[in-house]
Amino acid sequence: DTGVSQNPRHKxxxxxxxxxxxxxxxxxHNRLYWYRQTLGQGPEFLTYFQNEAQLEKSRLLSDRFSAxxxxxxxxxxxxxxxxxxxxxxxxxxxxxxxxxxxxxxFGSGTRLTVV
Amino acid sequence: GNSVTQMxxxxxxxxxxFLTINCTYTATGYPSLFWYVQYPGEGLQLLxxxxxxxxxxxxxGFEATYRKETTSFHLEKGSVQVSDSAVYxxxxxSFGNEKLTFGTGTRLTIIP
Numbered sequence: 001d002t003g004v005s006q007n008p009r010h011k012x013x014x015x016x017x018x019x020x021x022x023x024x025x026x027x028x029h030n031r032l033y034w035y036r037q038t039l040g041q042g043p044e045f046l047t048y049f050q051n052e053a054q055l056e057k058s059r060l061l062s063d064r065f066s067a068x069x070x071x072x073x074x075x076x077x078x079x080x081x082x083x084x085x086x087x088x089x090x091x092x093x094x095x096x097x098x099x100x101x102x103x104x105x106f107g108s109g110t111r112l113t114v115v
Numbered sequence: 116g117n118s119v120t121q122m123x124x125x126x127x128x129x130x131x132x133f134l135t136i137n138c139t140y141t142a143t144g145y146p147s148l149f150w151y152v153q154y155p156g157e158g159l160q161l162l163x164x165x166x167x168x169x170x171x172x173x174x175x176g177f178e179a180t181y182r183k184e185t186t187s188f189h190l191e192k193g194s195v196q197v198s199d200s201a202v203y204x205x206x207x208x209s210f211g212n213e214k215l216t217f218g219t220g221t222r223l224t225i226i227p
Binding site: 004031033035040041042043044045048055056058091093098099100101103104105106107108109 | 119147149151156157158159160161164166204206208209210213214215216217218219220
């Protein structure tokens, strides 16, 4: 098991373009989380899945953002019509069950720069 | 709502010094408390956790005690090493709520 894998590591895009990030959780983990971390701040929760069901979304997740986990394994986060304010590190985490009990394992993140 | 307040950094210490990074929280109910560490170029790693009052989490020489009366979870280490240089995040999650709430992070630099 190689832990939580995120791709790409870095993405530079022009304002207005769409981008998609991928997260592969630890294989037996049924819960998957997305966070956003801006410079000098702690990560902020975006959304989470239990298997393929998206159970909670933050109000940070505007209608330009969409996340999927179609088969309960990997997940994608898409940002449409990117804005400079979307520049951040996007982190994925997974847990075996409730993260409160089992803890959360984070990936190395995808750094997005919107120019 | 939940919130975490961390000691502002950056913090610079000499090798073998004693470390304290303060963390206080506001939460409904009885949260679980965590310290995460982020080494340069790497993802967040769980350093330690505590799930109920008076629990002490410990790992790699670091310790933190869940203090309900002072709503605190301060991180301590008796003798720091250069390899401890990283950003440290205090975080909490509430029972029945799957999201972690993080503090802003404290950058620690240890000089030889």
